Amino acid sequence: MYIDVPRRLVFFDKDDTVRPPCLVQYHPDTGTLSRPTFAQPDDSVWDIARDQRRIALSGVKWLVVRGASRSRLNLVHDGAPLHATQNLLSYWARFDPSARYALVSVANGKKRPVIIDLDSGEHSDPVERDVDARFGSIDPLLGRLWAPDERARNGVLTVDCASGEVGRVSVPLEAKVRSLRFSRDGQYLFVTGENNRLLCCDREGATVWTKDVSAYGHVGSGRILFNESGSHLCLPTSPTDSSTLAGDLIIATATGHTETTIMPKARLAADWFGDHVLSHRGEVVDFFTGAIVAKLDLASPC
Numbered sequence: 001m002y003i004d005v006p007r008r009l010v011f012f013d014k015d016d017t018v019r020p021p022c023l024v025q026y027h028p029d030t031g032t033l034s035r036p037t038f039a040q041p042d043d044s045v046w047d048i049a050r051d052q053r054r055i056a057l058s059g060v061k062w063l064v065v066r067g068a069s070r071s072r073l074n075l076v077h078d079g080a081p082l083h084a085t086q087n088l089l090s091y092w093a094r095f096d097p098s099a100r101y102a103l104v105s106v107a108n109g110k111k112r113p114v115i116i117d118l119d120s121g122e123h124s125d126p127v128e129r130d131v132d133a134r135f136g137s138i139d140p141l142l143g144r145l146w147a148p149d150e151r152a153r154n155g156v157l158t159v160d161c162a163s164g165e166v167g168r169v170s171v172p173l174e175a176k177v178r179s180l181r182f183s184r185d186g187q188y189l190f191v192t193g194e195n196n197r198l199l200c201c202d203r204e205g206a207t208v209w210t211k212d213v214s215a216y217g218h219v220g221s222g223r224i225l226f227n228e229s230g231s232h233l234c235l236p237t238s239p240t241d242s243s244t245l246a247g248d249l250i251i252a253t254a255t256g257h258t259e260t261t262i263m264p265k266a267r268l269a270a271d272w273f274g275d276h277v278l279s280h281r282g283e284v285v286d287f288f289t290g291a292i293v294a295k296l297d298l299a300s301p302c
Contacts, residue, residue, distance in 0.1 A: 002045035003270040003278070005228055006184065007052070011036075012298055013044035015060035017269075018282035022302035023057075028273050035301050038076045046092055049099035050143070053078050054118070056093040056102055073104065075118055083121050088114075092133045096161035097143035103161040105133065111150070115164050127164040129157055135179040140186035148177035156180060156191070156205075171205045173197060179223065183253060184230035190253070192219045198235060200256060209256035213237060216249055216261065225268060227275045227287045232259065234277055234287065236268060250288055262290030 002011040010026040012018060022041035024033045039057055046056040059072035063086055071090050075083040089107035096103070104123070105113045112126035113133075129149075136147030139158075149155030149168060153176045158167040171177065175195035182189055188208060191199040196219050200208040213219055217237030225234040235249040247261040248268060266279035275287040284294040 001270060002048070003272070004048065005226075005271045005273060007048075008273075009048060009052075011045040013060055014042055015044055017280040018296065018298050020298040020302060024298060024302065026296070026298070033298065033301055038079045038081075040074075041302065043074065047095050047102070049095045050097055051099065054082065054095065054099040056095065058090065058093070062089065069107075075102070083116070083118050085116075085121070094133050094138060094145055094161055095143075098162065101162040103127075103131075103133070103145060103159065103164075105131075113159075115162065124164060127159065127166060129159075129166050131157060131159055131166075137181040137189075140182055140184070146180060146182070146189070148180065150176070152176070153193075156189075169205045171199060171201050172207050172210070173199050178219065181224040181226075184226065188253070190224050190233060192224070192235070198251070198256075200253070211251075211256050211258075213249060216247065216258075223270075225277050226253075226271050227277075228271070228273050232275075232287065234262075234268060248290075260288055262288070264290045265292065 001016050008028055012020050013023045023039045023043045025036055026033055042060050043057040044060050046058050048055050054077050057074040063070045069089050070086045072086045091105045093102045093104045100118055102116045103113050104116055111130035111132050113131055114126055115124040131147050133145055136145055138145055145159040145161055147157050149157045154170050154173050156169045156171055171191055173193040175193035178192045180191045189201050196214040197212055199210045219237055222236040233251050233253050247263045249261055250259045264285050266281040268277050269280045270278045272278045272284055276284050277287055279285055282296040283292045286293050
């Protein structure tokens with residue numbers, strides 16, 4: 001799935017738990033579905049450019065090309081084909097702010113992505129560090145990818161998706177970073193660590209607040225979720241032998257105060273609209289109670 005609440009962009013694909021028969025776009029203002037004319041039925045959406053004119057798509061199933069696993073990467077511009085390749089095995093792609101370049105993961109024995117020039121189709125050598133965008137976040141202000149530094153604790157890598165330049169920001173976590181996400185306005189960064197801590201810091205890494213969530217459960221690399229206004233976040237946790245309150249934590253983003261703990265019937269998957277989140281089963285869940293308020297029907301229009 002691809003869900004961008006601020007831009008009201010929602011796409012579901014055949015690889016989702018709810019399994020629509022083809023790639024479909026959900027229109028949140030009307031609740032209707034449409035089939036994108038620019039996509040093949042088994043495509044999924046990786047990224048959409050800031051101006052929404054370019055879209056990065058991938059086939060949900062790997063291909064075997066000359067005895068090796070590959071994935072299909074399609075780039076479209078204003079609904080027309082721009083660039084396509086099936087020479088790489090990729091797990092994600094992220095546009096730079098201009099959308100001329102795409103940072104694309106490559107299974108190359110490490111986790112070092114390449115940059116594809118979408119005008120020429122040429123790609124660079126791998127960048128100098130292991131980077132995994134699935135546990136990172138795009139900076140809403142400058143468009144860089146921020147992702148956990150897998151080499152050392154307290155580290156967050158910042159990657160220019162056009163040049164491949166890699167920087168590093170230190171955060172006071174005293175552990176390796178598991179996942180991170182920017183606030184809606186890009187002014188703050190929320191970081192989870194292997195030591196079961198949740199940190200809120202500014203763009204330079206200075207602490208705003210921090211909290212130990214060990215009493216509630218284990219913090220994995222699951223994505224931090226927001227309500228639409230960004231006033232609260234949802235931190236998924238997993239049960240442990242010592243946690244008595246294991247559940248998904250609803251936390252005020254300004255203060256770090258735990259408002260409540262919810263126990264959704266299915267694992268939560270993504271931000272949704274208003275004070276709702278979405279489960280992997282297509283259930284729309286109340287952010288503060290965990291109650292199911294709706295269920296999506298994605299059976300058409302394929």
